[in-house]
Amino acid sequence: MAGAVEKQHEALLRRSLEAVIVAALHPRALIQVVVQVVAEDGGVLACALNAACAALVDAGVPLRTLCAAVAAAQAPEGGGLLLDPTAAEEAAAAATGTFAYLPLLAASGGSDGARGGGDLQLLASVTSGRLTTDQLLDMVEAARQGADRMAAFMQLAARQGAAQT
């Protein structure tokens, strides 16, 4: 059914962004986020969420923290876990998942922020296909590490963007 996939992505994006935006600072205001997929090669939902978050930072909308999303796939038949799969890898995968986190951000000018106490901070997730419990937990953990790096990069990009203007 055309549009159902987009509707699901929209619902996930909206609820995830609602958790991050400090809406109380903008009463009686509408924050509209429009996501246009320019090219698709796997991990579309994760990319969309990262793009939306980066756009909100660029717009100066106050956020509680950055939100980073990562796509993952479980290769079939004893193959390993793939992070950020391409479209071909996704299509061949036994299972795929997209996970969004609220990663700990490095303090400005400080050293790499170590993750306190193994806290997962899973904000949103959607999976498809069959995973064993162990595979799921591995996927969630690996995606979390990917999200940490994603958030560090987003922070860097945001700082550079702010420095230029």
Place this chain on the structure above:
Amino acid sequence: MAAAAAAPPPGGELQAEAFQRLYPDQYLAQFVTRGLRPDGRPLALARPTSIGLGVVSTADASALVKLGSTSVLAGVKAEVMPAPADTPDRGRLTLQVEMAPLCSADARPGRPSEAAAVLTQQLTSLLDAGGVVDGRQLCIDPGRVAWAVYVDVYVLDADGSLHDACLLAVLAALSSLQLHAVTVDDAGRVTKADSDAAAAAASSGQPGGAPAMRRLQLGCQPVSLTCGVYRGQLLIDPTAEEEPLLDATLTATLDEQGGVLGLYKAGGSATSSHERLLQCLEAAKLRGKEVRDLLWQALDAADTAALS
């Protein structure tokens, strides 16, 4: 002196209802801190579930599932179609979820709601990617004809845990679906074997007597459980009253071997830790056992009724 018996304070019930309307969060908190919910359930108990099969006589299979007040009706219609050119050895299953305007005060007639579209997508993806229905099961004659199965899901009363109720209704309906034996002659004419004639042919020992009807072989039986996180506690199977107050909602779908077919968490103000995920998966596993037992009972009862 019966009049001396103390009467309850006037408007006691009215006060509770008013409090719930005005301060829904505090109302729920009062219960949860005592390990209960407003409807009297403990935190880790799902609502009474019932499955009714064959409720719609015009459908090839149907199921009405009630999860507390949440009511969902699934109807299945199977039609013969020319085999698709790109996948000649597979049939097709099309699923659609509709939220009837009468299901909730928030539902509006006309435009399909976002919730219905999300459920449609989730269930379609589950049946397909989760390996529940294999398209090859729906093949009649490769390259020529195949089954087109249409599953329509109607939410009649939306009182929380829609994903759980809809999935169960679809599972129950598909589990009870019987496909007619179909013959295709050289001219391409399709004849559905008459169940009486086929039974007669089988009993008279004619060769090649394939069964008149066959059940769809499902790859697995997925059951989902929606849990809510509220003030650090896990609430299983939240009602529509509880859902907007929750900090986060997790829906876990597991098959009978404990394989995870879906983990859906759409934002929410609370993030989940490892422990929370494991807690949710455990609860979903237990619930899955309960629900599959119910489903088997319902299928057995329907079979017995059909034979007698």
